[in-house]
Amino acid sequence: MASLLTSPSTKQYLASSSLFQHCNLSRCGYKTTNLSFSSSSISLPQPQQGFANAPTLTAVGRSRRHSSSFLEAPEAVRHLVGSLNRTEGLRFAVVVARFNEIVTRRLLEGAIETFTRYSVKEEDIDVVWVPGSFEVGVVAEKLGKSGNYNAVLCIGAVIRGDTTHYDAVANSAASGVLSAGLNSGVPCIFGVLTCEDMDQALNRAGGKAGNKGAEAALTAIEMASLFEHHLK
Numbered sequence: 001m002a003s004l005l006t007s008p009s010t011k012q013y014l015a016s017s018s019l020f021q022h023c024n025l026s027r028c029g030y031k032t033t034n035l036s037f038s039s040s041s042i043s044l045p046q047p048q049q050g051f052a053n054a055p056t057l058t059a060v061g062r063s064r065r066h067s068s069s070f071l072e073a074p075e076a077v078r079h080l081v082g083s084l085n086r087t088e089g090l091r092f093a094v095v096v097a098r099f100n101e102i103v104t105r106r107l108l109e110g111a112i113e114t115f116t117r118y119s120v121k122e123e124d125i126d127v128v129w130v131p132g133s134f135e136v137g138v139v140a141e142k143l144g145k146s147g148n149y150n151a152v153l154c155i156g157a158v159i160r161g162d163t164t165h166y167d168a169v170a171n172s173a174a175s176g177v178l179s180a181g182l183n184s185g186v187p188c189i190f191g192v193l194t195c196e197d198m199d200q201a202l203n204r205a206g207g208k209a210g211n212k213g214a215e216a217a218l219t220a221i222e223m224a225s226l227f228e229h230h231l232k
Contacts, residue, residue: 082226097156107213137176144184191216
């Protein structure tokens, strides 16, 4: 062991390590004890001056690296959110499917009531009736591309029957409304109910499950405000 510590390569390595530690500690304001070498002994730093302070030195190093002189603080992150209260000047179209009208008319009533509650003027709301939920998407896209509306609310009701017709219409209605929004650049809100039976639909059209038409109208207001005030 003694021959290893006194070999030229070991002495050179320890000397360079001592110099490196001395420079680092001195830069942080710490006093150090130099390492000295002889052919038979090595004097190590005292615990209170050397390695016992390593955690403290590491913390100091971290604080210095993250100080303003090393890293500038990032700017504040902006959050863009549509407002339910800034509705002045916003115009809305509502596309309503006539099929299952006992449900869709209640959804429409909930939507219009919500619009007026949030200060949207009645003259800024246009209602367009279409035969069924399958036809909602194409009309919504036409209205969106007209440039006359800030958002288009799409209302319908698809109720499962004995055949797979339900799946075809429900999927087509959803993809149609999505495509209308993407192609027109105007928010097109999906307010089409897809229910297992009439009871489920009525419960969601002003019954014990609330009115999904009113909820969709809130979404339309928020999206219209977001586009008008932040994303133009």
